[in-house]
Amino acid sequence: MARPRIVVVGAGFAGVACVRRLERTLKPGEAEILLVTPSSYQLYLPLLPQVASGVLTPQSVAVSLRRSRRHRTRIVPGGAVGVDTRAKVCVIRKITGELVDQPYDHLVLAPGSVTRTFDIPGLAEHGRGMKTLAEAAHLRDHVIAQLDLADAAAPGSAERASRLGFVVVGGGYAGTETAASLERLTMNAVGRYPRLDRREISWHLVDVAPKLMPELGDRLGRAALDVLRRRGIEVSLGTSVAKAGPEDVTLTDGRVLPCRTLIWTAGVAASPLVATLGAETAKSGRLVVTADLRVPGAEGAFALGDAAAVPDLATGGDGTVCPPTAQHAMRQGKVAADNIVATLRGTPLRRYVHKDLGLVVDLGGRDGVSRPLGIDLRGMPAQAVARGYHWAALRTGAAKTRVMTNWLLNAVAGDDFVRTGFQTNKPPTLRDFEHTDQYLTPEEVRARTAADQVDRSGGRDRPQQ
Numbered sequence: 001m002a003r004p005r006i007v008v009v010g011a012g013f014a015g016v017a018c019v020r021r022l023e024r025t026l027k028p029g030e031a032e033i034l035l036v037t038p039s040s041y042q043l044y045l046p047l048l049p050q051v052a053s054g055v056l057t058p059q060s061v062a063v064s065l066r067r068s069r070r071h072r073t074r075i076v077p078g079g080a081v082g083v084d085t086r087a088k089v090c091v092i093r094k095i096t097g098e099l100v101d102q103p104y105d106h107l108v109l110a111p112g113s114v115t116r117t118f119d120i121p122g123l124a125e126h127g128r129g130m131k132t133l134a135e136a137a138h139l140r141d142h143v144i145a146q147l148d149l150a151d152a153a154a155p156g157s158a159e160r161a162s163r164l165g166f167v168v169v170g171g172g173y174a175g176t177e178t179a180a181s182l183e184r185l186t187m188n189a190v191g192r193y194p195r196l197d198r199r200e201i202s203w204h205l206v207d208v209a210p211k212l213m214p215e216l217g218d219r220l221g222r223a224a225l226d227v228l229r230r231r232g233i234e235v236s237l238g239t240s241v242a243k244a245g246p247e248d249v250t251l252t253d254g255r256v257l258p259c260r261t262l263i264w265t266a267g268v269a270a271s272p273l274v275a276t277l278g279a280e281t282a283k284s285g286r287l288v289v290t291a292d293l294r295v296p297g298a299e300g301a302f303a304l305g306d307a308a309a310v311p312d313l314a315t316g317g318d319g320t321v322c323p324p325t326a327q328h329a330m331r332q333g334k335v336a337a338d339n340i341v342a343t344l345r346g347t348p349l350r351r352y353v354h355k356d357l358g359l360v361v362d363l364g365g366r367d368g369v370s371r372p373l374g375i376d377l378r379g380m381p382a383q384a385v386a387r388g389y390h391w392a393a394l395r396t397g398a399a400k401t402r403v404m405t406n407w408l409l410n411a412v413a414g415d416d417f418v419r420t421g422f423q424t425n426k427p428p429t430l431r432d433f434e435h436t437d438q439y440l441t442p443e444e445v446r447a448r449t450a451a452d453q454v455d456r457s458g459g460r461d462r463p464q465q
Contacts, residue, residue: 004031006340007090007102008073009080009273010110011037011065012045013326014305016395017333018108019073025341033073034102036080036092040065043133044399046326046390049174051136053181053364054415058137060402063395076102080111081438082276082445085298089449093438101452106300106340109287110333111271113306113324114434115264116284122244127169127264127430130178135433139263141419143182144189146261148419150200151193162247162258164201169241170265171207173361176224178265179205180363183233189417203233204257207266208240213369215323216359220369223378227367240266264430268324270307272439277301282309282321291351293336302339304332314355326393327357360386 006022008015019035026033041062050056065075078094090102115129128142129135143166150163166186168179183203190198205212205228212221212228212235228235236251241262243250249259270285279295280288286309287295293310295301304310306324310332322328331354339349360370360382368383377385387407394400431437440448 003029004105004344005034005103006031006106006108007034007036007104008108008110009036009090010112010271010305010307011035011039011042012110012112012305013042013329014112014333014336015108015110016042016065017330018110018304018337019333021334021337022340023072025337026344028072031106031344034076034104035065035073036076036078036090036102037065038077038079038095040075040077042395044390044394045131046173047403048130048133048136049177049181050362050364051133052130052139052143052178053185054140054417055181055364055410056403056406058133060399060406062133063399067396067398079435079438080273082440082442082448083107083109083273083301084445084449085277085279085295085301087449087453088300089452091440091445091448099448101449104300106343107298107302108336108340109273109295109301109303109307110305110329110336111273111307113268113270113284114272114436115430116267116269117264117430118266120241120244123241123262123264124429124431126244126246127262129430129433130174130263130265131268132433137420138433139182140185141421143185143261144417144419147186147189147193147196147417151195155195158247158258160200162260164196165204165248165257165259166202166261166263167204167206167241167249167257167259168263168265169206170267171205171209171212171235171237172265172267173213173359175205175207175263175265176213176228177362177364178263179203179233180228180231180367182263183228183231184364185415185417187231188415192417202257204259205233205235206239206241206251207235207237210238212237213361216361216369216371217376220371220376220378224361224363224369227363227369268306272436274303274307276440276442276445278442286321286324292339292349293332293352294339294349300343302336304336305329308332310352313351313353322352322354323356325356325359328354330393360389362386362390 044061047061078092081093082091146163153160287303293302309321312320312322335352358372370377370382370385
């Protein structure tokens with residue numbers, strides 16, 4: 001008999017944790033494991049702001065998927081763009097652009113999330129995200145390029161003002177860390193530009209919420225706000241962007257800010273892949289799942305991580321769902337793997353329960369705010385906890401060595417503020433980096449799998465890989 005086929009979609013924290021657990025738990029030959037991902041690495045997303053600011057190199061946060069000695073998983077280089085749960089087929093767009101149909105017996109949906117956007121004039125053309133490695137590397141190049149161009153512009157000119165104006169939208173962890181890290185980059189770099197005055201550089205952090213990082217509580221939220229304002233970052237709460245242009249940004253309170261760098265980190269939404277299933281979704285488009293991570297009505301399908309609304313049983317199970325954080329995603333990956341193994345072996349499934357261990361925020365330099373195990377920390381102790389947590393969470397020794405070496409080198413030697421010039425002639429957009437226009441509609445998925453079944457019944461098998 002053919003071995004059961006397990007298809008895991010996504011190589012984020014949830015997907016990789018699931019695959020590693022499956023490789024360690026399943027006996028050789030017990031099942032076939034496929035991992036669908038465009039890149040053969042796991043991106044350590046929380047450290048992207050440090051890549052953008054030059055503290056870490058891009059390679060140091062791209063953890064290879066091919067270092068495991070237990071490696072039995074076949075990596076399919078592409079992204080899942082549709083799922084037919086009735087036919088039990090996952091449609092994959094390979095990195096070549098070719099569409100292939102991949103049958104499965106068990107499916108783990110961990111495609112993660114994409115940047116949440118709104119219908120704001122100019123946002124699609126001028127907004128920049130902080131969700132992928134390419135975005136972080138390109139953003140660093142772009143910020144340094146603005147300093148170069150501002151240095152060449154006439155003092156007091158509108159061009160210089162717009163090039164030295166930076167706006168970050170989103171007062172969550174990603175936005176706050178991005179604003180803090182990149183502000184340090186520009187202030188450290190301005191010493192290399194004798195024609196620029198650091199007082200010409202303006203940073204704005206904008207968020208529609210009334211508080212900064214409310215999940216941290218009022219005390220730590222105010223502490224982070226104080227750090228940003230002390231550095232000269234203007235924080236505007238209770239407002240957002242009304243319109244984005246090539247040289248300025250208009251806020252909902254009427255202010256017009258000179259700006260050629262609009263960084264959009266105003267939350268995330270579940271991957272567009274979720275919409276192709278036709279299943280029930282909850283807030284931000286996340287799939288509704290049971291406590292054991294199964295998708296109701298979809299035989300053999302599990303969903304987890306940012307793409308799933310997993311009941312948070314640790315808080316009492318009153319309808320709350322687990323927040324989309326790395327610590328939950330990694331643990332959900334392990335539970336999903338255990339439940340797939342239990343399904344194969346006919347043993348009971350287990351529910352996902354995990355009490356949140358706390359949150360850490362690295363603001364760069366000697367600044368940070370953290371709440372490990374409910375203990376409020378700020379300053380150097382908070383930053384030490386944040387970096388220690390991230391370092392320990394890195395999956396391989398090579399990644400840990402690279403990150404620690406980068407931290408030490410940056411602390412001792414600083415940054416040369418060199419830009420690579422990648423994609424200089426192509427204006428980047430959120431859609432270009434996150435490929436949100438690559439997904440099929442539910443109707444296209446059903447039509448494709450129906451045609452495949454007709455081909456099979458006629459004796460003409462369509463290639464699956």
